[in-house]
Amino acid sequence: xxxxxxxxxxxxxxxxxxxxxxxxxxxxxxxxxALLNALYADGTPPQQRSEIxxxxxxxxxxxxxxxxxxxxxxxxxxxxxxxxxxxxxISKGRWLTQPPEERGHVKxxxxxxxxxxxxxxxxxxxxxxVTVLIAIAKVEWPEEWCDLLPMINTCFETAGTMMLGITxxxxxxxxxxxxxxxxxxxxxxxxSSLTKVVPDILQRLLFLLKQMIDHxxxxxxxxxxxxxxxxxxxxxxYLSWIPRDKILKSPSLNLMPVLGECLRSSSVxxxxxxxxxxxxxxxxxYLSPSSVSLVLFEESTHLxxxxxxxxxxxxxxxxxxxxxxxxxxxxxxxVVSTHMSRLHGDPAFPVLRFLEVTLxxxxxxxxxxxxxxxxxxxxxxxxxxxxQATNCTTRQ
Numbered sequence: 001x002x003x004x005x006x007x008x009x010x011x012x013x014x015x016x017x018x019x020x021x022x023x024x025x026x027x028x029x030x031x032x033x034a035l036l037n038a039l040y041a042d043g044t045p046p047q048q049r050s051e052i053x054x055x056x057x058x059x060x061x062x063x064x065x066x067x068x069x070x071x072x073x074x075x076x077x078x079x080x081x082x083x084x085x086x087x088x089x090i091s092k093g094r095w096l097t098q099p100p101e102e103r104g105h106v107k108x109x110x111x112x113x114x115x116x117x118x119x120x121x122x123x124x125x126x127x128x129x130v131t132v133l134i135a136i137a138k139v140e141w142p143e144e145w146c147d148l149l150p151m152i153n154t155c156f157e158t159a160g161t162m163m164l165g166i167t168x169x170x171x172x173x174x175x176x177x178x179x180x181x182x183x184x185x186x187x188x189x190x191x192s193s194l195t196k197v198v199p200d201i202l203q204r205l206l207f208l209l210k211q212m213i214d215h216x217x218x219x220x221x222x223x224x225x226x227x228x229x230x231x232x233x234x235x236x237x238y239l240s241w242i243p244r245d246k247i248l249k250s251p252s253l254n255l256m257p258v259l260g261e262c263l264r265s266s267s268v269x270x271x272x273x274x275x276x277x278x279x280x281x282x283x284x285x286y287l288s289p290s291s292v293s294l295v296l297f298e299e300s301t302h303l304x305x306x307x308x309x310x311x312x313x314x315x316x317x318x319x320x321x322x323x324x325x326x327x328x329x330x331x332x333x334x335v336v337s338t339h340m341s342r343l344h345g346d347p348a349f350p351v352l353r354f355l356e357v358t359l360x361x362x363x364x365x366x367x368x369x370x371x372x373x374x375x376x377x378x379x380x381x382x383x384x385x386x387x388q389a390t391n392c393t394t395r396q
Contacts, residue, residue: 027059029073035059036077060085068102072109076125083128090135091181096144103144107136111151118161130164134171138179142193149197156208159224166230169201173237198242199250205231206258213261225267232262232273239280245292256299263303268324271307275327278303282334287342297339301349304331308357315364322370329373332358337380344388355381 038044039052063070063085070082086106089095095103110129117126141148155165176190212228215221235255242248248255255277262274278300287294307328311320335343336358343349358377365371 029070029078032056032059032070032081033073033075033078036075036081040077056081060088068106071106076123080125080128083125083132087128087132087135090132090139095136095139100144103136103140107133107145114164115155115161118164130167130171133168134175137172138175138182138190141190149200153204156204159227162208162227163230166205166227166234169205170230170234170237173234173241177241195242195247198238198247199253202235202238202247202253202255205235206253206255209258209262213258213265216265216267220266225265225270228262228265228267229270229273232270232277236273236276236280239277244284244296245288248296249292256296256303260303263307268318268321272321272324272327275307275324275331279327279331279334282331282339285338287339298346298349301335301339301343301354304328304335305350305354305357308332308354308361312357312360312364325370326373329377332361333377333380336377336384340381340384341387344384 035052035056039049039056044052060081067082067085067089070078071086073079073082098106110133114126114129114133117123117129137145137148152165152168155161155168172194176194177187179187179190182190209228209231212224212231216224216228247253259274259277263271263278265271265274281293281296281300282304284293284297287297311328343354344351362371362374362378365374
């Protein structure tokens with residue numbers, strides 16, 4: 001809503017000024033806040049809202065460096081407005097023209113503010129701050145911002161800021177690899193630099209997950225479970241593009257024990273996210289003998305079998321959400337459609353038990369929609385079954 005101070009600030013703007021700031025004109029911070037409050041107020045008429053948007057666009061274009069003071073405003077709307085101006089400046093390649101000392105001050109302010117806002121990490125302001133920080137990192141890191149990762153690591157020192165650290169790591173994975181606004185050379189630099197630090201990132205995440213799982217075994221905590229889910233999602237994000245055989249060969253990156261613990265968690269949401277990691281490990285088309293990817297795949301198939309057995313044993317007493325069922329079906333379908341012959345030829349894998357439990361899992365579905373999803377598994381299995389029947393006839 002618009003309070004009396006907003007009305008007072010707005011009244012000092014003439015009617016002609018609603019359609020853009022006059023060249024050389026200067027509005028006060030209070031007037032900009034009043035315009036923003038009016039823009040987002042529920043009762044603002046559409047025509048007036050359109051006029052306010054035009055006014056704000058004019059202010060944005062002629063604001064110069066005023067975003068530096070506005071970004072520190074107590075008004076979330078003005079802070080967000082300033083962040084948009086800053087993001088535009090970065091996107092247009094003008095960030096590096098700012099003095100290094102000022103750039104350092106802005107980064108420090110944004111990061112420290114984000115940490116102080118950790119309890120409201122989903123607010124529109126904090127999300128925009130994360131976007132701006134990552135945009136800066138895409139321009140500066142690692143040469144101009146060598147302490148980015150040490151800064152992020154400080155988030156893992158307290159429970160209240162862990163989610164922020166994970167969010168920033170996820171954004172690095174997603175944005176650095178798909179930085180389409182950057183030149184191909186810069187994208188390659190970002191990917192190469194990030195690949196070098198991925199082992200440290202994964203080691204940090206696995207250590208945190210182990211600690212959180214141990215704690216959750218003793219004390220149920222929805223907040224901690226959410227952080228664990230986010231950490232597992234972060235691992236999945238990095239696994240989607242890293243050269244696994246090169247990075248995961250390190251003994252310090254022992255992913256599978258932690259993954260197995262998470263799949264035995266009482267949190268179905270954590271198990272669902274963990275299945276996303278399992279799916280990444282099973283999605284490799286070609287598995288070279290003695291490769292790390294092959295070892296991870298073989299261990300993943302046993303984890304999938306364990307989830308199927310657990311579902312069959314507990315589905316009458318445990319309510320499994322559709323998201324979990326869909327992820328489990330996706331894992332099984334990926335394995336049988338791509339690697340069934342490999343499993344059949346692996347003496348260490350109980351393929352008949354796998355088929356038996358998959359059939360039981362299929363018959364457990366008491367809703368048509370979920371049963372139809374499970375049928376996709378058998379659709380992928382039919383060609384393999386027919387091949388086995390043909391081979392059997394040939395041998396006879």
